[in-house]
Every structure is written in structure tokens, then in C-alpha cells.
Amino acid sequence: MSSTGRGPASGRGRSRLRLVTSSPAEPSSGSDDLLDPAVRRFSGRDPEQERPRVPPARRVPPRGAPARRPPVRRDPDPVEDDWFDDYTDAEVDGVETITGPRAAPGSVPARGGRRTSAGGTSARGRSADRGRSAERAGSSARGASSARSGAAGTGRQPARSTARGTAGASRTRPVRGAPVRGAARSRTGSAGRRPPARRGLDGSATRAPRPFVLASPRRRIRASVVLMVAVLVVIAGRLAQLQGFGSSAYAEAAHQQVLRKSVLPADRGMITDRHGYPLARDIEQRAVYADPFVMSEAEILTAARKLAPVIGRSENELRKLMTTNRKARFVYLGRGFERSVGDEVTGLGLSGIGVLDERGRSYPAGTLGANFVGFTSRGDNDVLDGRAGLELAYDDVLHGTNGRRQIEADPSGREIPSAQSMEKEPVDGSTLRLTIEKDIQWEAQRAIAEAVRDSEADGGTIVVMQPKTGDLLALADAPQYDPNNITERDQDAIGNRSTGQAFEPGSVNKVITMAAALDRSLIDATTPITVPSSIERGGVRINDSEPHGTEHLTAAGVLARSSNIGTVQIAERVGSANLEEMMRAFGLGEKTELDFPGETAGILPAASDWSGSQAATIAYGQGMSATAIQMASVYATVANGGLRVAPRLVDAIIGPDGVAQETAREPERRVISTETATTLTRMLEEVATDQGTAPAAEVTGYRVAGKTGTAKRYDAASGGYKGYVSSFIGFAPADDPQIVVEVVLDNPQKAYYGGEVAAPVFSKVMSFALTTLGVPPPGTRPEPLVLDLDR
Numbered sequence: 001m002s003s004t005g006r007g008p009a010s011g012r013g014r015s016r017l018r019l020v021t022s023s024p025a026e027p028s029s030g031s032d033d034l035l036d037p038a039v040r041r042f043s044g045r046d047p048e049q050e051r052p053r054v055p056p057a058r059r060v061p062p063r064g065a066p067a068r069r070p071p072v073r074r075d076p077d078p079v080e081d082d083w084f085d086d087y088t089d090a091e092v093d094g095v096e097t098i099t100g101p102r103a104a105p106g107s108v109p110a111r112g113g114r115r116t117s118a119g120g121t122s123a124r125g126r127s128a129d130r131g132r133s134a135e136r137a138g139s140s141a142r143g144a145s146s147a148r149s150g151a152a153g154t155g156r157q158p159a160r161s162t163a164r165g166t167a168g169a170s171r172t173r174p175v176r177g178a179p180v181r182g183a184a185r186s187r188t189g190s191a192g193r194r195p196p197a198r199r200g201l202d203g204s205a206t207r208a209p210r211p212f213v214l215a216s217p218r219r220r221i222r223a224s225v226v227l228m229v230a231v232l233v234v235i236a237g238r239l240a241q242l243q244g245f246g247s248s249a250y251a252e253a254a255h256q257q258v259l260r261k262s263v264l265p266a267d268r269g270m271i272t273d274r275h276g277y278p279l280a281r282d283i284e285q286r287a288v289y290a291d292p293f294v295m296s297e298a299e300i301l302t303a304a305r306k307l308a309p310v311i312g313r314s315e316n317e318l319r320k321l322m323t324t325n326r327k328a329r330f331v332y333l334g335r336g337f338e339r340s341v342g343d344e345v346t347g348l349g350l351s352g353i354g355v356l357d358e359r360g361r362s363y364p365a366g367t368l369g370a371n372f373v374g375f376t377s378r379g380d381n382d383v384l385d386g387r388a389g390l391e392l393a394y395d396d397v398l399h400g401t402n403g404r405r406q407i408e409a410d411p412s413g414r415e416i417p418s419a420q421s422m423e424k425e426p427v428d429g430s431t432l433r434l435t436i437e438k439d440i441q442w443e444a445q446r447a448i449a450e451a452v453r454d455s456e457a458d459g460g461t462i463v464v465m466q467p468k469t470g471d472l473l474a475l476a477d478a479p480q481y482d483p484n485n486i487t488e489r490d491q492d493a494i495g496n497r498s499t500g501q502a503f504e505p506g507s508v509n510k511v512i513t514m515a516a517a518l519d520r521s522l523i524d525a526t527t528p529i530t531v532p533s534s535i536e537r538g539g540v541r542i543n544d545s546e547p548h549g550t551e552h553l554t555a556a557g558v559l560a561r562s563s564n565i566g567t568v569q570i571a572e573r574v575g576s577a578n579l580e581e582m583m584r585a586f587g588l589g590e591k592t593e594l595d596f597p598g599e600t601a602g603i604l605p606a607a608s609d610w611s612g613s614q615a616a617t618i619a620y621g622q623g624m625s626a627t628a629i630q631m632a633s634v635y636a637t638v639a640n641g642g643l644r645v646a647p648r649l650v651d652a653i654i655g656p657d658g659v660a661q662e663t664a665r666e667p668e669r670r671v672i673s674t675e676t677a678t679t680l681t682r683m684l685e686e687v688a689t690d691q692g693t694a695p696a697a698e699v700t701g702y703r704v705a706g707k708t709g710t711a712k713r714y715d716a717a718s719g720g721y722k723g724y725v726s727s728f729i730g731f732a733p734a735d736d737p738q739i740v741v742e743v744v745l746d747n748p749q750k751a752y753y754g755g756e757v758a759a760p761v762f763s764k765v766m767s768f769a770l771t772t773l774g775v776p777p778p779g780t781r782p783e784p785l786v787l788d789l790d791r
Contacts, residue, residue, distance in 0.1 A: 266400025269429030285360035286342030295352035375483035435471035444476035455748035467636035470645035506711025509621030538612025557787030571619030593646035639737035706730020708754035
């Protein structure tokens with residue numbers, strides 16, 4: 001029977017035909033494998049794998065045979081020797097099958113045609129030496145007996161036969177030896193051969209662990225397969241990520257690449273006067289920019305020379321902007337220009353110079369109301385943010401909500417018409433409608449600017465207020481600034497003096513002392529008051545503004561002639577605690593309800609902390625401080641019959657839909673009785689007469705009630721008093737008050753009495769306001785009050 005065996009050589013295109021001459025396995029052996037062991041090794045078949053393997057018997061060399069030389073040892077490659085030896089065995093067996101066994105040099109022919117080497121081994125011995133078990137799954141008992149018979153015929157020594165017999169007797173099953181042709185083969189000596197395999201304790205062959213040898217073809221193949229599998233796993237994982245887990249994210253990223261998003265800016269809300277006249281609004285503007293990266297030195301010089309007269313900046317300044325960073329691609333040269341300026345710049349055709357459209361803030365009235373309107377500047381994301389005044393206080397209300405537009409565009413940036421687009425319209429900010437009357441505001445600003453200039457004062461303020469509603473008709477400051485073009489010299493002008501600058505009010509505070517005494521029925525208008533030339537309180541000498549001897553005045557006379565001594569005497573009847581209580585009831589010592597940015601509360605110490613002199617001086621407005629808006633509110637309370645109405649500057653907030661919502665009004669609060677307010681008003685009327693301190697405050701055809709103030713000015717720089725604060729506060733018509741006007745001049749140089757520098761300004765502004773509002777003249781003036789008991 002013949003069989004085809006494929007070993008390692010089969011991978012090289014070779015195949016060997018091996019004739020198996022041993023007897024086929026008996027049925028009782030349980031094996032159907034007739035292949036040679038070497039062939040079975042490469043076929044991967046081992047039907048008897050589950051059978052217990054019996055270690056082969058040790059061969060005993062025949063007597064007289066030369067001693068076996070130990071094989072030449074070398075450092076073998078375990079993997080290479082393994083497959084190479086198997087291949088060599090298979091090749092030799094195939095050749096011997098055809099040509100017969102080869103004889104090695106020095107071998108002696110054995111009986112039966114078999115040669116035996118002096119130190120050689122049989123085929124079965126070689127198989128055992130290579131670590132293969134003598135028991136094979138496909139060998140039969142008949143094949144093993146035939147092999148033993150052949151060995152006996154060669155004339156081997158009995159000892160060897162005995163050894164074989166012992167080994168055979170110890171076997172529990174028939175063992176098939178290596179296939180031979182009638183006799184065992186003889187191999188050449190051990191030179192170049194593998195050393196015998198070491199055996200374990202049970203006699204079985206053991207094999208040393210194979211080290212990792214990358215040069216081995218089998219190792220390379222395995223490593224390549226592992227590498228390819230790893231690469232395929234990575235690729236498969238990446239595909240799973242792209243197509244599975246992260247597919248939506250990558251699809252969204254791809255979609256975003258074709259989207260073009262733009263912001264549709266919302267207009268900031270307007271600020272208007274009570275009639276809708278714009279004091280602040282958004283307009284289209286132009287910005288001029290340069291691209292220094294694409295400009296040569298000559299082009300920069302030319303651009304600076306031609307742009308300077310157009311945008312109002314010097315050549316050196318423009319050249320510096322364009323040369324500071326030559327790698328910059330965008331540099332603003334100017335912003336906030338009108339459209340005509342942008343058109344003129346475009347017409348110059350300068351290389352690297354461009355014009356942008358933008359939204360900007362405009363103040364059409366210029367300086368009108370700038371002190372309370374405030375201004376804006378560009379903040380984060382180039383958005384206009386409020387920086388002062390109402391622009392800051394109502395920034396959230398004035399801010400609009402930007403819209404957005406989203407389109408799909410091709411790589412060149414052109415919109416794809418058939419693609420979907422999304423657009424959300426911007427929502428403009430809300431509009432602030434103020435209580436300000438622009439014409440009265442204009443007159444007040446003109447009047448205070450003129451007064452500051454004529455008196456050489458450091459500054460001044462005018463407050464115009466409606467006592468019955470608390471509406472502020474004008475808040476004028478001097479000096480002023482233009483919010484359209486703020487410069488460094490305007491830093492001192494920024495802010496609102498009427499709310500942010502406190503001063504010692506002086507004699508205008510005497511109205512509170514009189515109100516406290518009248519409301520407690522401690523005095524009336526005709527109560528006689530003896531006024532000496534001076535008094536001393538707490539170690540401080542107190543005098544009146546003009547020296548005099550002892551006078552006998554009425555309470556109305558003390559107020560009309562602004563006697564400090566007489567006021568202190570009345571305050572002592574009231575008491576410090578009651579006086580403090582009345583002052584706080586009028587709103588001093590705390591901020592007003594305007595909640596204006598930078599507003600101050602002034603200073604009003606607790607009565608328990610007043611010194612002896614302070615208890616006297618506070619009665620006539622020294623030793624405490626208040627703002628102009630606080631003092632105007634005091635006189636508005638008297639004019640309103642003793643009811644205090646909180647001052648208001650913002651009348652309503654008009655939403656983008658045009659619906660107006662009035663601002664909340666604080667509830668009225670009674671401070672003094674109506675009788676006290678009426679009596680006090682009659683006493684104040686005498687001030688604006690020839691018998692009082694402010695005849696210049698008279699308004700033709702109208703009854704005026706008011707009070708002058710001339711207070712020592714505290715100078716923070718020197719830490720003492722320096723100069724004066726001159727003021728006049730009054731209302732008209734006295735019989736039905738409609739308007740309150742306050743005039744304050746800070747440190748006038750030419751004259752400082754309130755009746756001289758402030759009262760005339762009051763008269764002009766009051767007259768204009770009464771005419772503008774159409775207030776009719778009052779009825780007949782009543783008889784004057786008695787002021788001086790000595791006359």
C-alpha cells in the first residue's frame with residue numbers, strides 16, 4: 001500500500017511518495033492510520049492521541065561494538081532544527097524506499113542486507129532520540145513484531161535483544177515501530193545531527209522551551225498574521241466609530257462646514273425726552289481700517305497723508321497705527337464716521353484701506369442732557385455697552401437681542417439657493433422716555449453755563465422739578481461735554497453733579513428747622529425771636545452774615561433775613577433728636593429713589609453724635625451735607641402741601657412693540673402737615689422781596705417762595721474750608737406751586753452770596769419754565785408778614 005506524505009518540503013513545491021512496507025494495523029489495534037510517523041507528524045493526524053504513551057526501551061549496544069561517540073553539540077535553533085530534521089527524515093525515508101538503505105562509512109553489513117553503523121542507531125532509536133514517543137497511534141502489533149524479527153536476524157548481541165524484550169514485555173499495547181523495508185536503517189554518525197532529546201523522569205522525551213526567534217519563518221508568519229489582525233481590528237474599530245457610535249457627530253461636523261452664520265445686530269433702545277425727542281439713538285456709521293500686511297512703505301505714507309484731513313487725525317498718528325505691526329491684517333484707523341466720510345475715503349482708492357458699515361451711538365442734541373444720559377463704548381464682541389448715566393443704569397433695558405442668519409454656502413462662499421436657510425430677526429432694545437422737557441433743559445444748561453462763566457465758579461448745577469409728580473424737567477450741569485466726541489479734557493465734566501456731588505447746603509437747610517418747629521407748634525410766623533449780635537455754642541462763636549446789634553425779629557423775619565443766630569435759638573426749642581428726625585423724614589442722609597449711577601447719600605450724623613457746636617451749625621446747614629436733588633426734593637415736599645413725592649427721571653419704558661409701561665411710582669409720604677406747609681410757604685415768600693435776602697429771585701407776574709444759601713465750602717484737597725457754595729431754591733406760583741427750581745454754584749470767585757449769584761439765575765429759569773409749561777399767573781398777592789418788631 002502506498003501513501004502520500006506532505007511535510008515542510010511541500011511548502012517548497014516538493015512532494016514525496018512513501019511506500020509503507022510494514023504490515024497494516026490489525027483491527028484490534030484501534031488504528032486506521034497507515035502513514036509513516038514522519039508523515040503523520042506533518043499531516044496533523046494522531047488518532048491515538050488519547051492513548052497513554054509508553055516510553056521506548058533503552059537500546060544496549062552489542063558487545064565488541066565501538067563506543068558511541070557523543071554527537072557534536074552546537075547551539076541549535078530549536079524551531080529550525082525541528083522542521084528541518086523532520087523534512088530530512090522524510091526525504092531520506094523516501095529515498096530508501098526506492099533505492100534501499102544507505103550505508104554509512106565504516107558500517108558492517110548486517111544479515112538481511114542491513115548495515116549497522118559503529119555508533120549508529122536504528123530508525124526506531126533515532127525516532128526516540130528526537131523526542132518522539134515509541135508508541136504511535138497508527139502502528140500495529142504486527143509491525144512491531146516484524147521489526148523485532150528483523151533485528152534478531154542481524155546477529156545482534158543477546159543483551160540488546162534482552163533489553164528489547166524487556167521493553168516489549170513492559171508494553172501494555174502493541175506498538176508500531178518506524179516503517180522499514182525488512183530491516184532497520186542505519187544512519188551516519190552524529191556529526192551535524194541534533195543531540196539526543198533529554199528525557200523526563202518517566203522516560204518520556206522533554207523539549208526545552210522555544211525562545212522567540214524572529215528570523216524563524218513560522219514566527220514571522222505568526223507575527224505578520226497578528227499584525228494584520230491588529231490592523232484590521234483598528235480599521236474595523238475606526239469604521240465602527242465613524243459609521244456607528246460617532247456617525248451623528250461627524251455628520252453634524254460635515255454639515256457645519258457648509259454653514260455660514262451671520263449676526264443680525266439689534267439696535268440699542270433710544271433715550272428720549274418726555275415728548276419723544278431723541279437724546280440718544282443708534283445710527284449707521286462708517287469705520288475706516290487698514291491692512292498693513294499688504295501695504296508697502298510708500299503706500300502707508302501716501303495713505304496717512306491723504307486720510308489725515310478726511311478723518312481728522314494727524315499723519316504721524318495714522319502712520320504709527322499702520323507701522324506698529326506690519327503683519328497685522330486689520331487695524332482700525334477711525335470709527336463712528338458719517339456715511340459721507342466713508343464715501344470720501346472710498347473715493348480716494350487707497351491700497352490696503354477699506355471702509356466698514358457699522359452701527360453706532362449718536363446723541364443728536366450733543367451736550368443736551370449729557371450729564372444724565374451718559375455715553376456708551378464698545379465692549380465684548382464689539383457690542384455697545386453703557387458706561388455712564390442712564391446708558392449704564394438701564395443698560396439691560398436698552399440692550400437688544402441680536403438676530404442671526406444661517407445659510408448653506410459652496411466652497412467659494414456663495415449661498416446655495418436650493419438649500420435651507422434660517423433667519424431670526426433681531427429684537428431692538430426698549431426705549432427710555434424721560435420726564436425731561438428738552439426746552440427747559442436747554443435753557444437750564446445755557447443759564448448755568450453763563451452763571452459759571454460770569455462768576456468764575458468751578459461748576460454749577462440746576463434742578464427743575466414738578467412738586468406734585470416728582471418729575472424732573474431739567475438736570476443741567478456745567479461744565480458739559482459732548483458724548484459724541486469725548487476727549488481727555490472732559491473727564492472732570494463726566495458725571496451728574498445733582499446726584500453725585502454732595503455739599504454743605506447752608507441756609508437753604510433752615511427751612512427744615514422752621515418746619516420742625518412749626519409742625520410741633522413751637523412757633524408760628526409771628527413768634528418774636530430776640531437775636532443778639534453773636535452767640536457761642538460748644539466753644540464756637542456764631543455770627544450772622546452781616547454784623548448787627550441785638551435785633552427783635554419774628555420767626556418769619558429770622559427766615560427772611562437768614563439769621564443764623566435766630567435759627568439756632570429756634571432749633572434749640574426743637575431739640576437735636578427731633579431735628580434729625582425731621583431731616584431724615586425729608587430724605588436727607590440717604591439716596592433718592594432715582595438710584596442713579598454714582599449717586600451719593602450725603603452725610604447726616606446721628607443726633608447722638610452731634611457735638612455742642614454741631615447741634616447749632618446743622619440747624620443752618622453746616623456740619624452735614626446733601627446733594628442738589630435731595631434739597632430740591634425738600635422744597636418740593638413743602639410746595640406739595642407737606643407730601644413728599646419721590647423724584648422721577650424715567651417716565652416710561654417703551655418696548656420694541658411700541659407698548660409703553662410707566663415706571664413704578666413711590667407712594668406719597670406725609671412729612672409735615674398741610675398747615676405747616678402753608679405757613680412755611682408764606683414765610684418763604686418774604687425772602688424774594690425787598691425785605692428778604694433775594695429780591696433778585698422775583699419773577700414778574702408770579703408769586704415766588706424760596707430761600708438763599710451761602711455755605712462755607714469744604715475743600716477735600718486742603719482738608720478745611722475754602723470758598724463758598726452759593727444757592728437758591730424756590731417754587732412758583734407760591735399759591736399753587738407747579739415748578740421747583742434749584743440753582744447751585746460751586747466756589748464762585750466774583751461774588752458768593754446766594755442772593756447775588758444764584759437768585760438771578762433762578763429767576764431766568766423759573767420764568768422760562770412757567771412760560772413753557774403755560775402756567776397762568778396767580779391771583780392777588782396777600783399782605784406781607786411782619787419781619788422786624790423794631791420797625
